[in-house]
Amino acid sequence: MNNEHLIGLLCSLVLLFPLLGSAWNGLVGPVAGRRWVNLVGTASIGAAFLVAFTLLANVMTAPEGEKSLTVSLWQWLNLGPIVNAGQDVAINVDFTIDPLSVLMLMVITGVGFLIHIYSVGYMEHDEDVARFFAYMNFFIFSMVLLVLSADLAILIVGWALVALSSYLLIGFWYQRPSAVVASRKAFITQVIGDVALVLAAFMIVTRLGTLSMPLILANAGEFGHGSAYVTGICVLLAIGAFAKSAQFPLHTWLPDAMEGPTPVSALIHAATMVTAGVYLIARFGPLFGQSPTAQAIVACVGMGTAVMAGIIALSQVDIKRVIAYSTMSQIGLMISAVGLGAYSVGMFHFMTHAIFKALLFMAAGNVIHSLHDEQDIRLMGGLHPRMRWTALWFICGSFALAGAPPFAGWWSKEAMLGFAANAPGALIALFFVGLIVNVLTGIYAFRLYFTVFRGEPQTAKVYAAHEAPKVMLIPVGILGCGAVIAGLIESPVPSFIGNHLWQGISTFLEPVVGHGNEPSEAVAWMALAAGTICSVAGIGAAYSWWEKNRGRASRIAGRLPRLMPVLSFHKFYFDELYDAILVRPVTAFSRAMRRVVEPRGMDGWVRGTAAMFDDLGVGIAERQSGLIRDYATYMLAFAVIGILFVLGLWAK
């Protein structure tokens, strides 16, 4: 068996394990009992993780220049000849194994596996656990399909299937009307992104005559550097990425998605699916490299979303929504980084973020679980002595999120700032905005920690709180350790081996995404220092406002212009805005069409025609009056017409 067959087999296995797990849980699970469901649900992902690890080893040991391998499974569709391409366009089910896809694969299956184990504890009291694991496994399958596919059409299939799993899991508790609405909102927003991707695929295929991604990327120069056409493609791809990664203006679905069970929020709406947009832009890096305009748009939208979400997170009171907005903000940073061409750093932050954000969600899940579904942080407080382990891991996650040295997030965030500081022209502003985001992150992350875990208990529920069971604590602990040390992978520490400041991830990803516009060491150190100061300042502010001197935060908020806290608390009124300019007009228009246009206009002309013949018949019948003088008149009139007609013909 040669290497290509082996890789093909491994790709099939990493897809099949979750898929079979999903099928088994969905079909047999309900009768097989909880133990079997838990076992199959977690073991299938564990097996996929082992296969992913084999693939990683395979890529690591592959010689230079052969790190990227594409295997073909079967032909999906032949689109026939395309007008400008002059050749048949075949869509194949192809998979790419390269450092980028393997990195994604490791995070998806690794973090996914831990979250699946955690779910066993979290969903212990739910009747529908089989359906839950069926959906969760299906999500892993879809996500793996997304990152492995080497054909844009197959990527779109994976892209849509993760949206489907997300829809199913947000609406998992389908008897809650709010969950039903949230799931539909998420799905429709995703479909907008899908359509944008499909249109981008059309633009590509009509020029290049292929949808195979290695070929597209190799021929990215065909469109012409900086041409409007390539900018159009990149903007459409970016719209797809924005919908998936909850970036402005397609961001409103993510906070509502917190209606789903907490493991779902950890897996789909923090660690993996929502970062697919980052992956997409990194994957299509060579194409984005052709369009500086599109790159600038992506970088600015990402940073803008990061600030906006950071401001909103300051005032939210639902523990999961605060973390959701922090996710949106952090993904904004990643999107901004990949927009600046810093692909390896963006992917590095994706990795550390997946670890510490899944950790935060799962720790929050422990809190929610022990408080019997209480999510309002104003009703918490004083949980630290009651849930020591959870509090410990939560604070690790918060430090990593805020970017305090030497936690995982510190390395990746400050590296991104280094690239922003090196940005060309006016884009340097992104660096300063990034510093603001650092401050905001420090504040909201520790506001959450201090409000939930420190101070006095605010309700009786808190006194009855207890630590989570081991099955939920151990995965959190593993991720907690990761949040502390995972950054070292890219730190100067291993530079004893190579002689370079940035190591690990960037060297690993270099064959796929290149170096980007790397900052000089001086700029990098400067950005690192500035970023660290801002992060620490944010943490310090949170300490003084919510821990040392409780109540000071509200006094400060009171001194701000009234509009700012209101906008923050109401999430800048985006939900209301979209409701007013999109949802209501379309439904009202649709109703008006049903009440007026359909019966009067569309059916009206049909019934009108029928009525006309009716009237004609009646009219003719009435002319038959039986009076001789009437008949004589008709005869005369028609005779005149007939004679004129004949004369007319004769004249010709």
Add this chain to the structure above:
Amino acid sequence: MSTSVSWLSIVLFLPLAGAVALQLIPGKARVLIQGWTVAITLATSVIVGLLVLGFNNAAAGGGPLNMRYAENHEWIPAIGASYHVGMDGLAAWMLALNAGVFLLGAIVVSRRETERLRLFCGLLLVTETATAGVILAVDMLMFYVFWEAMLIPLYFLLSNFGEKNRGKATLKFVIYTVAGSLLMLVAIIYLKVHSPTNTFDLEAMLQNPGPAEGAVPFFGGHLLTPQQFAFIAFAAAFAIKLPLVPFHTWLPDLYESCPPAALMFFAGVVSKLGAFGFIRYAITLFPHEAHDYQGVMLTLAVISILYGALMALSETDIKRIVAYSSISHLGFVALGIFSLNSAGINGAIIQMVNHGIIIAGLFLVLGIIEQRTGTRDRHELAGLEKRMPYLYFFFLVITLAGLGMPGMNSFVGEFTIMLGAFQTYWLLAVLAGGGVILACWYMLRLHQGLMHEPLQPRAEQVRDIGVRDGWVLLPLVALMIGLGVYPHPVSDMTRTTAEHYVTLLSPIPVPVQIIQGDVK
């Protein structure tokens, strides 16, 4: 399969013979009637299946349409009409859909407590012969006869077994479609008179097109050319049958009052015949006119997509929601056809079959829900997932197929259609994309409205589907997934056909015969 046996004639007349034989069975022997109907439709399906499988190995006819299994006999030589049947890639898939949907219809009806079962089954079989005739005919008079004959059993089905308002709905449908097809008859006669061979044979006509004539002078100005009139007449007949907005108002009324078992094949096949006619007749006989009126037809198609979707969004009767969604989906088919390129036509053929499968499944599910809860009002139904988890699963898959989920069959069709439209004019694909987003909205509104949120009191006692319903739904759902995951074998066959039709479409210079002075 050897060509010495007239397989297509067997496919065509077996159901009719079955219907005649059915009358010998006593009306009280319900089981026998059911069994016989299922047996006949099953036998037809098996033969059709074998014919489709053997399609690539069958000897090609060599005519302009490259018909396989062709049979050509004299019928009424005095007027140049012949009995000419044949099967190309388009007809193959339509016939497969036809056989499958009637088989399902026969199975489903046997479960329902229908009065006068023998009449129903007889009419069902007669309809199958009529629709098969429309698909297989290569002679235009024969096509026309079957096209009109289709209305007769449908009329009796609707007027005998329909639900409330059936009288008005049926009358509207019959008059509407007859008005369209009478126009077509005039055009057919015109074509025959002007064809050099003086026959109704489609292949002969395509081989030797009649001379193109100049525009008709009219009081100093010029009206359309006779060819253009003829194209419009054909297009009107097919646009009504498809239907395209604004010729659609018969459809929601009709679907609403149609008996559920008849709806399976009504929505599954009959409405696709309009699209079939567009491809087989309108664009092949009139390549120039198809290009002339491409803009008009594409506009109507896009309007149908968006209009149907918007209507489905605010409708409350679940059957009418699906009826309007059907208008939207068939707008996609029309969009593909009038893109006039191979991707568009290929997508249209794929989507015709896919939509037949999906709509049959949707009406089946809604029929079950209506039967078990006794209502069709969306507002009176909610939370059925709790009571019907298995139905929920099937309904979910069908819903996803209906909204064009990637990985399901309809995505293959819609993707290809939109690619075809994009090559014609990019904005069309963008507008169609708007239709996809709206489809997602109204399908989820329908699905979630019925399945999610707290259970309504009237659904407290509802039972889940049984094994028999499951066996009917399972093949449909399997096809939806299977054709989405591995569409290559099907699309390869339809693609060849589509490319063939595109070659017929390519504008061939036709000498203009000038009458009554120069009109150019």
